[in-house]
Amino acid sequence: MSNVPVNQYDAMAKCYNLLMLGGYYDYRAQAQTLATLVPAGAEVLEIGAGTGLMLRELVALGYRVTGLDHTPTMLDQARDLLGPDVPLVEADVTAFDLGRAFDVVLSNGGVWYGVWWEDGRHGYCGHLPDPDAVDRSLACVARHIAPRGRLILSLQDAHRDKSMPLPEDVTYTQRIHDMDNGVFDKEYIFTRNSDHAQLCYERLTLAYIDTGRFEGCLGAAGLTGPRVSEDKRYLVFERA
Numbered sequence: 001m002s003n004v005p006v007n008q009y010d011a012m013a014k015c016y017n018l019l020m021l022g023g024y025y026d027y028r029a030q031a032q033t034l035a036t037l038v039p040a041g042a043e044v045l046e047i048g049a050g051t052g053l054m055l056r057e058l059v060a061l062g063y064r065v066t067g068l069d070h071t072p073t074m075l076d077q078a079r080d081l082l083g084p085d086v087p088l089v090e091a092d093v094t095a096f097d098l099g100r101a102f103d104v105v106l107s108n109g110g111v112w113y114g115v116w117w118e119d120g121r122h123g124y125c126g127h128l129p130d131p132d133a134v135d136r137s138l139a140c141v142a143r144h145i146a147p148r149g150r151l152i153l154s155l156q157d158a159h160r161d162k163s164m165p166l167p168e169d170v171t172y173t174q175r176i177h178d179m180d181n182g183v184f185d186k187e188y189i190f191t192r193n194s195d196h197a198q199l200c201y202e203r204l205t206l207a208y209i210d211t212g213r214f215e216g217c218l219g220a221a222g223l224t225g226p227r228v229s230e231d232k233r234y235l236v237f238e239r240a
């Protein structure tokens, strides 16, 4: 087993906010749903917190937040956005120990997340192509969830090729390359329209995760569920 971190977002970090705030995610709508799922004043750990866009919404809602991510250039932007009062931890989700538990752990399109299949069932996907690493990450995260605490995962459509216009004369294109056992590569390409210059390019290896194994791991760690939020944006697991 290699300890080398995979799927860091270094090459696309400087284009990330342009994409996300250009319509890839709707953070305001997501935050409105989270406000119905996260008890007032709760302490929230976001894993795969990236540039802190979701954490910013949570702070505005009055939650006490901590962010964790393994890409230093993403965390640098989060620090600029959130200021010194928000703790940000550089760590890999498969092996971290913050020494305490949180009311809620959130993964918002982060290390792993839910996906909707075309037949209406949900599944799981993430940035850890090795299933054993997924198991380790789930066990590690579960240790950070307090009694009666929650694990909340965002839900999105399964990945497909697409292109979308962004502000600042930029077009974003993503290409999906399927491999074996649910593993796929995703290319993130940012091009300036006026001269076709490539501004950022990243190729990551992601994977769909076996639903029974994912939910079984969480069940073994004492987390039951999931239930789906009314607007179908989030999955919620709860500790008894």
Ligand SMILES: C[S@@+](CC[C@H](N)C(=O)[O-])C[C@H]1O[C@@H](n2cnc3c(N)ncnc32)[C@H](O)[C@@H]1O
Binding pocket: 006, 007, 008, 009, 020, 025, 047, 048, 049, 050, 051, 052, 053, 054, 068, 069, 070, 071, 074, 091, 092, 093, 094, 107, 108, 109, 110, 111, 127, 128
């Ligand atoms: C799509 S971004 C999501 C960022 C943020 N949650 C948001 O909603 O904008 C995924 C993030 O997960 C992080 N990530 C991926 N694998 C990770 C791992 N093994 N440990 C910690 N962070 C990881 C990446 O560095 C990246 O910042």
